[in-house]
Amino acid sequence: MPVILRYAPSYNALAVYETANAASPADGPMADPKANASVVKFHSGLQYPTLKTQFDAVANLPALEGETIVRPPTTYYRGAYHQGQLSLGSHGQADVPIIKAALVNYGGRSLLPIEGSLIIEQPTGQFVSGTPLAENSRFFRAIEVGIAGSTVYLNYFGYVPAGTRFGGLPSRTLTVRVWVYDWVIDGSPTRYNAAQPLLSFSPTRITVGRGQFDTDYSYIRANTGNENSLFATTATTEIAGTSGEGFAEANWGWRYSVDGWTYQGQTISSSYAAPFKRVKLP
Amino acid sequence: MTLRWQGGALQLTRPDGTVIFNSDEQLFHGTDYLTGSFSFDAQEVYMTGPENGSYVNTTDTTVLKPVHPNATHLVGFFRRVWGPTSTRNGTSTVFVENTSTWGELWKEISGTHIFSTAPLDNTRTRTADQPVMYYFIGSIFTGTFTIENSSMVFKRRLIMRASTTPSTASYRYVYQPSVTITYRALAGFFT
Numbered sequence: 001m002p003v004i005l006r007y008a009p010s011y012n013a014l015a016v017y018e019t020a021n022a023a024s025p026a027d028g029p030m031a032d033p034k035a036n037a038s039v040v041k042f043h044s045g046l047q048y049p050t051l052k053t054q055f056d057a058v059a060n061l062p063a064l065e066g067e068t069i070v071r072p073p074t075t076y077y078r079g080a081y082h083q084g085q086l087s088l089g090s091h092g093q094a095d096v097p098i099i100k101a102a103l104v105n106y107g108g109r110s111l112l113p114i115e116g117s118l119i120i121e122q123p124t125g126q127f128v129s130g131t132p133l134a135e136n137s138r139f140f141r142a143i144e145v146g147i148a149g150s151t152v153y154l155n156y157f158g159y160v161p162a163g164t165r166f167g168g169l170p171s172r173t174l175t176v177r178v179w180v181y182d183w184v185i186d187g188s189p190t191r192y193n194a195a196q197p198l199l200s201f202s203p204t205r206i207t208v209g210r211g212q213f214d215t216d217y218s219y220i221r222a223n224t225g226n227e228n229s230l231f232a233t234t235a236t237t238e239i240a241g242t243s244g245e246g247f248a249e250a251n252w253g254w255r256y257s258v259d260g261w262t263y264q265g266q267t268i269s270s271s272y273a274a275p276f277k278r279v280k281l282p
Numbered sequence: 283m284t285l286r287w288q289g290g291a292l293q294l295t296r297p298d299g300t301v302i303f304n305s306d307e308q309l310f311h312g313t314d315y316l317t318g319s320f321s322f323d324a325q326e327v328y329m330t331g332p333e334n335g336s337y338v339n340t341t342d343t344t345v346l347k348p349v350h351p352n353a354t355h356l357v358g359f360f361r362r363v364w365g366p367t368s369t370r371n372g373t374s375t376v377f378v379e380n381t382s383t384w385g386e387l388w389k390e391i392s393g394t395h396i397f398s399t400a401p402l403d404n405t406r407t408r409t410a411d412q413p414v415m416y417y418f419i420g421s422i423f424t425g426t427f428t429i430e431n432s433s434m435v436f437k438r439r440l441i442m443r444a445s446t447t448p449s450t451a452s453y454r455y456v457y458q459p460s461v462t463i464t465y466r467a468l469a470g471f472f473t
Contacts, residue, residue, distance in 0.1 A: 002290070003287075003290060003291060003292055003305045005292055016292050016303075016305050033473075034313060034350055034352065037352050037471065037473045038473075040473050041292070041305040041309075041473065042303065042305070042309065046311040046312075046473075047311055047312045048309055048310070048311045048312075049310065049311075049312065049357065049468070066416075069413050071411050071412075071413075074409075074412075076412070076413055076415070078413055078414075078415050078416060079401060079415060079416025079417075080416070081399070081401070081416075085387070096358070096359050096388055096466050098357045098358060098468065099359075099390055100357070100390070100392075101390065114390070115392045115393035116392060116393020116394040116395050116426070117393070117394065117395050117396040117424075118393075135416070135417055135418070138417075138418055138419060139416070139419065142396060144389055144390065144395065145389070145390045146359070146387040146388055146389040146390065147359065147387070147388045148387045148388065153387065155387070155389070157396075159399075159401070159416060159419070160416070161416045161417065162403070162415035162416045162417050163415075181357075201283075201285075202283075203283065204283055204297070205283060206283055206285065206294065213303075215283055215294060215296060215302045218300075218302070219302070219303075219309050219310070220309065220310035221301075221304075221307050221308065221309055221310075222307065222308040222309075222310070222472045223306070223307045223308045223472075224301070224304070224307050231310075231355045231357075231392065232392050232393040233354060233355060233428070234426060234428040234429075234437075235393070235394045235426040235428065235437065236392075236393035236394045236426075237393070237394035237396070237424055237426075239422060239424055239439040239441060242339045242441075243337040243338060243339045243420075243421075243441040243442060243443045249402070249404050249417070249418055250402050250404075250418040250419065250420055250443065252339075252441055254419070254422065256394075258393070265419070266418060266419060274393070277354070277355065277472065279310070280307075
C-alpha cells in the first residue's frame with residue numbers, strides 16, 4: 001500500500017501511514033493511531049521518547065576472593081558474596097527518566113545490552129593446590145543499571161564459592177554506554193510545547209507534533225537493518241527446578257540467556273532463551 | 283535536512299545522512315504511564331537437623347495495571363524497600379540480599395532482576411563452630427516486570443532453603459524480609 005504524509009485540520013494531527021487509496025485516504029489512522037497501529041508509521045498525537053544525551057563511562061569492578069576463617073585447630077576457606085555500586089555520571093534530568101545501557105566491547109560483543117541482572121561471568125577460583133573448584137559453575141557476577149537522584153549507577157553483585165583463595169573473580173574495567181531519554185515518567189513529555197506548530201520546516205530542522213518529534217534529536221528505532229541493541233520482552237533469567245528439602249543439595253538451577261549471551265548454573269536442563277526486540281539506539 | 287520519498291518510503295534525514303525517520307522502519311512510542319507499588323510478606327525457612335527442614339518453591343504473577351492491547355514493552359524504573367531483617371535463636375539471618383543503602387535506588391526495569399540470594403551449605407556432618415560454607419546458591423528471589431494479556435504484571439520466582447546444621451545446634455534460618463516494590467514505567471510498542 002502507498003505511504004502518505006497527511007495533515008488533517010479536523011483531527012489536529014499530522015501522520016504518516018499506509019492507505020489503500022492515496023487519493024482518498026482512510027481517516028481511521030488519523031483519528032485513532034493506536035487502534036490502527038498496523039498501518040501507522042508516525043502520528044503527531046503519539047509520544048516518542050527522545051534521546052537527550054548519551055555517554056560512555058568507565059567502571060572498575062573489584063576483585064573478589066574467599067574468606068579465611070581461623071577456628072583452631074581448623075582454618076576454613078569460605079566463599080564470599082559482594083555487592084556495590086559505581087557512579088557512571090549524571091543523567092541531567094529533573095526526575096526519573098528512561099535510561100538504557102550496554103557494555104562496550106565486552107565478551108566479544110561490541111555492545112552487550114544490560115537487560116535485567118546481566119550475568120557477566122562466573123568465578124574461576126582454585127584450591128591452594130591449583131585445582132579449579134567444581135562450585136565455580138554454580139555462582140556468578142551480575143550487573144544492573146540504576147539511578148539515585150541525578151546519578152546513574154552500575155550495581156554489581158556476585159559470589160565466589162567455598163574454598164576460593166586465589167582468583168575467585170578478577171578485577172575488571174568495564175565501559176558502559178548510557179542512553180538518557182528526555183522524558184520524565186510522570187505523564188508529561190518534556191518536549192511537548194503547545195505553542196509550537198504541528199509541523200515546522202527550517203533549512204536545518206523539522207519539528208512535528210508541537211515539538212515532540214524533532215530532527216535535532218534521535219528516537220528508538222527498529223526494523224532498520226542496522227540494530228545495535230535490544231529490548232527484552234519478558235524474563236531474561238529462568239529459574240528451573242525445585243528447592244528440595246532435607247540434606248539434598250540444591251536441585252534447581254538458573255539460566256540467563258539473551259541473544260546468545262548465556263550463563264547458567266547449578267542443576268538445570270533448560271534451553272530457555274529470552275524473547276526480545278532488536279532496536280537501533282544512536 | 284531532507285524529507286523525501288525513496289523506494290516508496292518516506293525518509294527524513296539530516297545533512298550528514300543520519301536517518302531520523304523512515305516509514306519502512308519502526309519507532310517506539312508510549313501508550314500507558316504506569317506507577318504504583320505492591321508488597322510481598324516476609325518468609326522464612328529453617329532446618330531442624332541435618333536431614334529435615336522446610337522450604338519454599340513459589341512461582342506467581344501479580345497483575346498490576348492494564349495497558350494498551352498492542353503494548354509489548356516496558357521502559358522505566360522500579361525500586362524496592364526491604365522490611366526489617368530477623369534473627370532467631372542467636373543465629374543471624376543468612377539470606378544475602380542487597381543492603382538497605384540500595385533502598386532509594388531506582389533500577390532499570392527491563393528483564394529479570396535478582397532481588398536476593400543466599401548460600402547453601404549441605405554438609406551432613408559438621409562441627410558446632412563450622413561456618414556456613416558457600417557450596418550452592420540455596421535461595422533466590424527473582425522478579426520480572428512484563429506485559430501479559432494487556433496488563434503490566436510482575437512475575438516472581440522464589441526458592442528458599444536453609445543450610446544443614448548439627449542436631450545439637452540452634453535451628454538455622456533463612457529469612458526473606460518483606461519487600462515493597464514501587465514502579466514508574468512507560469508501556470509502548472513499535473509501529
